[in-house]
Amino acid sequence: MQQNKYSAFHLLPGMKLKVPLRCACPTSNQTADGTKFLMTYLVSLDDSVPDLSKKFNVSVKSVAYANRFTEADPPLLAFTPTLIPLSVEPSSSQTLIHHLPGPPPFLSPPVTSIHGNRRSKDVLIWVGIGIGILLLVLCLVISVVFFHCQKKGSQKNSEGKKKRAMEEDLFVTISQVDVGLKVFKYGELKHATEDFSEKNWLGGSVHKGLGKSSSHKEDEQRCY
Incomplete structure (x- = not known):
């Protein structure tokens, strides 16, 4: 971020970025031990010092000394450069990265x-x-x-x-x-209802009236 004028959150394809690499020359002690090259290697997520020494066929001690590690197997931070001491020029198979590490989430462009x-x-x-x-x-x-x-x-x-x-x-x-139906004459209805008096009016065309049955007893009958 210090070497570039671009914002880390607004990177677009085609931009030219300055990427500083960790670079060094072998010291006299390393040269005496047979080291002729110090290769810059980008640490992956699962890398460790023993894995790197096995991959490049070098000793764990030489890798720790080249990077000033105080421990034989210190924790490595992913996406950081590490120096690998080599006695011969590295082959293409050694420098080939099979699984490219993705950029950190905070550096991913939109x-x-x-x-x-x-x-x-x-x-x-x-x-x-x-x-x-x-x-x-x-x-x-x-x-x-x-x-x-x-x-x-x-x-x-x-x-x-x-x-x-x-x-x-x-x-x-x-x-x-028990009483069968009987048809009354108009005169009988008029007499029984007292000439269709209002006191005998029940509503509508219905009146009540008194008539004589065949037994000469007065029975109350409703006429409709």
Whole structure:
């Protein structure tokens, strides 16, 4: 960050960056031990000093001495350069990185496609929520209509049963009447109701009247 004018959070393809490397020359002691090259190696996530010494066929002590490590197997920080002492020039197979380490999260440049995908996912989530709410409301409306229709049908059945019961009671009452039906003349109705007097008026065209039966006893009869 000190060597570049760009912001770490606004890097774009095509920008030229200055990347400082850890570089050194072998000391006299290292040269005496047969070291001719100090190779700069970028530490990966799972690297350790024993792994590096085995990979480049050098001793753990020489790697620790080249990097001023006080321990034989110190913890290595990923994405940092480490010096590897070599007696011969490294081969291409030794310098080939099979698994490139990704940049730290705080140095990752913003990618518009990721944000676009994120927006698309958010839209899909909201659309799914809206469809779920709509289906829930639709199910609720159908349930209310079904319940109302079922209740209305049960009320009609109840009223029909009640009406049939009343008709049956009426038929039973009529069948229990011993007196047969009799047709009265107009004069008899006029006399029995006292000329259709208001005191004998029951409502509408209904009056009550007194007439004589065949046994010459006065019976109260309703005339309709």
